[in-house]
Amino acid sequence: MLPKVKRKAEVVKNHCVACGVCANVCPKDASTIYRGIYAVVNEELCVGCSKCSKACPAGTIRMIEREVSQ
Numbered sequence: 001m002l003p004k005v006k007r008k009a010e011v012v013k014n015h016c017v018a019c020g021v022c023a024n025v026c027p028k029d030a031s032t033i034y035r036g037i038y039a040v041v042n043e044e045l046c047v048g049c050s051k052c053s054k055a056c057p058a059g060t061i062r063m064i065e066r067e068v069s070q
């Protein structure tokens with residue numbers, strides 16, 4: 001059986017300015033700011049809507065295709 005591929009958000013951490021915009025726009029609470037330093041996306045919660053990627057003022061969230069088990 002072929003693995004299933006889903007779209008997920010990924011943060012380029014060293015470009016993140018920890019502004020919190022991604023966390024505010026995420027409808028699934030998948031994005032959080034780790035210790036006020038950079039954003040982290042919980043892949044299990046992320047539904048790949050790309051709202052965070054479009055809203056990020058630093059352009060540091062990319063959408064990637066990732067294999068998932070189900």
Ligand code: SF4
Binds near residue numbers: 015
């Ligand atoms: S919106 Fe962009 S710069 Fe702001 S916390 Fe999220 S990833 Fe970092």
Ligand code: SF4
Binds near residue numbers: 025027028029045052
């Ligand atoms: S792609 Fe959508 S669900 Fe995933 S972290 Fe960004 S705003 Fe949240």
